[in-house]
Ligand code: SF4
């Protein structure tokens with residue numbers, strides 16, 4: 001394992017700017033948002049907790065051109081890839097679902113494949129916890145264990161660096177003058193810090209009475225006709241924020257647009273909470289009621305994905321809890337489903 005001082009880390013980012021569009025979280029109020037890195041500045045937060053935006057935004061963008069003028073050429077194929085700094089474990093876990101949909105299943109999405117291959121992920125341990133974090137209930141530790149190129153664990157004056165891929169190893173080798181071997185005393189500090197954060201997330205889970213993943217089996221099937229769905233959907237305003245903000249939600253809509261110069265096909269994120277989502281030609285809709293769409297969202301996350309990809313399509317990031325204007329809390333819905341099963 002290596003160590004890099006904070007100053008050297010910023011030197012590394014400055015060097016990465018030549019080959020990547022580097023994005024880093026900055027703090028605004030109580031939130032952290034990704035911003036294009038231009039140089040060291042005071043509001044950068046590399047540790048703390050997950051950013052407001054989900055990681056998926058760098059792999060299948062909210063709105064992107066996927067074809068131009070009926071050509072097979074991939075638009076923007078030569079764009080610089082992203083280097084994303086400060087990615088947390090709950091976002092990385094989202095790859096288990098996104099990869100299944102866009103990479104490892106029947107269809108291979110060329111945009112996603114390119115981004116997965118070329119983007120650089122510099123992840124970090126969580127160094128604090130917010131009330132909505134419940135990753136451990138889904139078996140996810142609050143520090144990255146896979147799917148990163150290099151991981152940083154913040155320690156005084158710098159970071160412990162772990163390499164997680166060949167790309168990450170290559171990076172450390174290329175800029176070896178910026179790194180040094182991590183001393184045992186620093187590695188032990190990382191261990192103690194990780195244990196402290198695990199304890200805090202456990203407290204959160206206990207306080208909010210969030211059931212653990214081993215209790216989720218069959219909860220949708222057993223509650224399929226339960227009143228829980230209409231009761232929980234009562235205040236929903238059908239905004240779709242819960243889908244947009246979620247690191248595992250992946251549904252999209254294609255549409256065409258024409259201006260004077262060219263024809264374009266665009267892909268935008270879609271939301272299964274919206275009435276038009278499942279409507280078919282002729283106007284029929286298999287999920288006309290809002291509560292049916294809420295049930296479908298949970299069914300996909302806690303029944304469909306465990307069956308087809310052996311993973312719950314929820315990472316415990318808590319984003320949908322904060323984003324929902326109707327205060328529909330996935331942790332409370334899970335508690336009700338488990339208790340009623
Ligand atoms: S369902 Fe909610 S808590 Fe779970 S991963 Fe999606 S946004 Fe995060």
Ligand code: SF4
Nearest residue numbers: 236237239240242324
């Ligand atoms: S964020 Fe809340 S109000 Fe908006 S669609 Fe989702 S559940 Fe409904």
